[in-house]
Amino acid sequence: MxxxxxxxxxxxxxxxxxxxxxxxxxxxxxxxxxxxxxxxxxxxxxxxxxxxxxxxxxAWYHEGRVDTAAIAAARRRCLAQVKRLGAATADMIHAGIARDEPGAGYAMDRVMDILRTMVLGRSLEEVRSTGEGEFAAVRRGVMCYRGPEKKQPGGMMEEIPCGVCPMINDCSPEGVISPTTCVYYLKWLPMDL
Structure with a gap:
């Protein structure tokens, strides 16, 4: 009250x-x-x-403020487990942290919070196991986490917004959609056109 x-x-x-x-x-x-x-x-x-x-x-707040140090430490621990295991379920990551650093004492829901933020931040990928290769330790069909895939070298068009834009066929210098009106292009290359 x-x-x-x-x-x-x-x-x-x-x-x-x-x-x-x-x-x-x-x-x-x-x-x-x-x-x-x-x-x-x-x-x-x-x-x-x-x-x-x-x-x-x-759990991630201390005295009314976000505990950024605790969050960063938890992220490092989760990432270390994923690097060590290759592909791992949340349970495997939680068990690995508990085994390697018993003093950390993270509950499963805290580990899940961190894993969700890491997926959103693209530090990790959430994928379904195939049961083969890097997923051999994880049963087929189970959701697991792995490090982000290395970018395959692509053409230069993949690096600019136009290369992946679904409206590129409708884009023209005089059209409604043009480089001068495209918000993605302007964010990518800020300059006066």
């Missing part, structure tokens, strides 16, 4: 309600919790309760 909620429920002024809240915090009956969704808003709850992940930010 916030100080405002307390004031509305009890009819106390904000000054009186704030004083009562501070007194209860000093006595250890209530504790103050930072809401990660609104950093200026303080919430109060019974001292024996712990805040929900929605309020505290979950």
């Amino acid at each position: 916030s100080a405002r909620d307390l004031g509305e429920a009890t009819g106390l002024s904000s000054a009186a309600g704030g004083g009562q809240l501070r007194a209860l915090v000093r006595r250890g009956v209530l504790k103050e919790v930072q809401d990660v969704r609104n950093r200026r808003r303080k919430l109060y709850m019974a001292a024996e309760f712990s805040p929900s992940d929605e309020v505290s930010g979950g």
Whole structure:
């Protein structure tokens, strides 16, 4: 509950309600919790309760701030396991971290969080196992993670937005779609045309 909620429920002024809240915090009956969704808003709850992940930010937050060092360490550990194993399931990565660094103590859901962000950031690929080659250790059809594939050397057209644009056939200097109106081209080659 916030100080405002307390004031509305009890009819106390904000000054009186704030004083009562501070007194209860000093006595250890209530504790103050930072809401990660609104950093200026303080919430109060019974001292024996712990805040929900929605309020505290979950495992990757510490004192109301994103713990970037912990996230970076977890990413390094996950990547090390994938490099060591070639292709690995989330369970294999979790077990490898637990075996190699028992002090890390990551829960499976934390490892899954990190793996999802690494897939979105293209540090890893999420693929289905074929059961052969680099996937030999993973049962066929099971979702697993591997390092990103090395880019095959391609032509220069693959490097510019036009080379992969589905509208390239409709693009012309005088047309509605043109290099001067293409947002992708302008981001790739910022200059005055």
